[in-house]
Amino acid sequence: MIYIIMGVSGCGKSSLGAVLSEKLGWTLHEGDNFHPQENVEKMARGEPLTDEDRLPWLLQLHEVIQRERCSGSDALVTCSALKRHYRWIMLHGAKALDQDILPPIAPDVFFLFLQEKWQTSLCLTSASLLRLPGDALDPYTNSGYNIICGLWRMWIPV
Numbered sequence: 169m170i171y172i173i174m175g176v177s178g179c180g181k182s183s184l185g186a187v188l189s190e191k192l193g194w195t196l197h198e199g200d201n202f203h204p205q206e207n208v209e210k211m212a213r214g215e216p217l218t219d220e221d222r223l224p225w226l227l228q229l230h231e232v233i234q235r236e237r238c239s240g241s242d243a244l245v246t247c248s249a250l251k252r253h254y255r256w257i258m259l260h261g262a263k264a265l266d267q268d269i270l271p272p273i274a275p276d277v278f279f280l281f282l283q284e285k286w287q288t289s290l291c292l293t294s295a296s297l298l299r300l301p302g303d304a305l306d307p308y309t310n311s312g313y314n315i316i317c318g319l320w321r322m323w324i325p326v
Contacts, residue, residue: 169242170233172258174249175282181246184282188244195236199247202228219253226254230261237276255279 171188173181182198189196203225207217229247236243249255256264259277 170236170245170277171243171280172233172245172247172249172255172278173280173282174247174255176248176250179282181248181282184280185244185246192242195241195243197229197232197236197243197245199225199229199245202232219251222254223257226257227261229258233258233277234261237274249279 173185173188175181182200185196185198188194203211207221207225210217210221229245233243233245245258247254247258249258253264260267
């Protein structure tokens with residue numbers, strides 16, 4: 169199974185991913201590590217990324233997810249996945265750019281949406297990137313992929 173831990177900056181995706189990886193023994197793919205250098209530099213300057221900036225990154229994450237699925241491994245991926253279209257690219261790759269109707273996602277891929285801050289530790293993200301307009305986050309509805317909403321800290325066995 170593949171679990172994509174998603175939510176806005178600072179909600180605890182990386183912290184939760186690290187705990188789950190340790191407890192379950194699953195590989196953790198930290199989504200930020202797959203950004204092209206240009207994106208890293210842009211974010212370091214406090215500039216938000218555009219959809220165009222994100223495309224190579226999302227396609228890279230799609231490859232990671234597909235590689236793990238094909239190997240039969242269980243894995244975790246952290247990624248903001250702010251927009252529905254981003255989630256479709258992660259699931260279907262370049263096909264999501266050209267098709268309005270995509271095949272259903274395999275039942276072994278789940279999105280874990282962190283609705284609240286999972287942990288109170290400081291986030292190493294530029295403060296300007298934490299201020300998102302209300303419309304930056306697409307609603308998480310049942311749109312053809314598996315979503316688990318409202319993951320809280322008590323859910324993790326210690």
